[in-house]
Amino acid sequence: MKSKILHSFIIGAVIAVVFIVAITIAAELMLPLKDFLKINFYHHWIGKGVAALGIFVIIGVLCLIFPLGKKDYWINFWIWMLVIAAAIGSLAITGFFIYEALIK
Amino acid sequence: MSSLLQNALIWHILLGLFGICFFVAVLVGLTRANKSQKFLKISSLFGLLSFIGSWITGGYYYVVHYGNVVKPIIKEGAYPWAHNILMESKEHIFLFIPFLSAIVFLAIWLGKGRFNKPVGALSFLIVIFGIAIALMGMAVSGAVR
Numbered sequence: 001m002k003s004k005i006l007h008s009f010i011i012g013a014v015i016a017v018v019f020i021v022a023i024t025i026a027a028e029l030m031l032p033l034k035d036f037l038k039i040n041f042y043h044h045w046i047g048k049g050v051a052a053l054g055i056f057v058i059i060g061v062l063c064l065i066f067p068l069g070k071k072d073y074w075i076n077f078w079i080w081m082l083v084i085a086a087a088i089g090s091l092a093i094t095g096f097f098i099y100e101a102l103i104k
Numbered sequence: 105m106s107s108l109l110q111n112a113l114i115w116h117i118l119l120g121l122f123g124i125c126f127f128v129a130v131l132v133g134l135t136r137a138n139k140s141q142k143f144l145k146i147s148s149l150f151g152l153l154s155f156i157g158s159w160i161t162g163g164y165y166y167v168v169h170y171g172n173v174v175k176p177i178i179k180e181g182a183y184p185w186a187h188n189i190l191m192e193s194k195e196h197i198f199l200f201i202p203f204l205s206a207i208v209f210l211a212i213w214l215g216k217g218r219f220n221k222p223v224g225a226l227s228f229l230i231v232i233f234g235i236a237i238a239l240m241g242m243a244v245s246g247a248v249r
Contacts, residue, residue: 002214009210013203024196043167049159049199056203072218075211079222082207083229086200090233094193101188 008063126151186247
């Protein structure tokens with residue numbers, strides 16, 4: 001059970017990180033989305049954080065319900081995926097804001 | 105600026121620095137030949153709690169004060185890129201850190217030392233993000249003056 005909890009929430013974290021990157025860039029390109037976050041969560045940053053937390057918890061709990069396999073190989077694989085997603089995501093966010101500020 | 109906001113900013117910085125130090129401790133603990141699970145568990149727990157605290161206090165300062173008072177000064181000053189690039193990147197990459205910290209915490213507490221390599225890489229990334237965010241914060245503060 002401990003391995004399954006770990007496995008489930010790592011997948012939740014990978015999807016939460018990908019979501020943060022996607023909604024950050026999308027909200028800058030589509031102002032109605034940014035306004036929606038501001039209106040419903042007081043500030044767009046809070047909206048992104050709450051939505052990412054919700055995705056982390058919901059995906060984690062959903063993965064607990066479905067069989068994932070208990071092999072350590074897949075837990076290792078998903079932790080590495082999290083490292084890669086966070087590293088590429090941070091570069092994508094920084095690159096996007098450099099492009100928006102200096103090049104566009 | 106009210107004393108509540110001053111305290112929020114100070115605790116945001118202090119807790120962020122504590123979080124970096126605790127994850128450096130995790131990284132060092134993982135590289136040792138005789139790994140102490142107790143040391144790793146305590147360091148990862150306090151690292152996670154520090155970053156959650158830094159998230160809440162920094163978020164409060166950012167939402168209540170920064171956007172209304174500090175951001176306009178930077179955008180009309182000599183270094184508008186400090187907000188447009190550094191602050192925008194910092195605030196969004198900062199959203200990753202509690203999730204990454206939570207996974208290091210869970211992997212150490214539930215994994216019994218079976219995932220040391222990827223957990224070490226993840227801890228290293230948290231430390232790099234933490235240092236980068238701290239440096240960006242210093243540059244943004246400098247741009248206000």
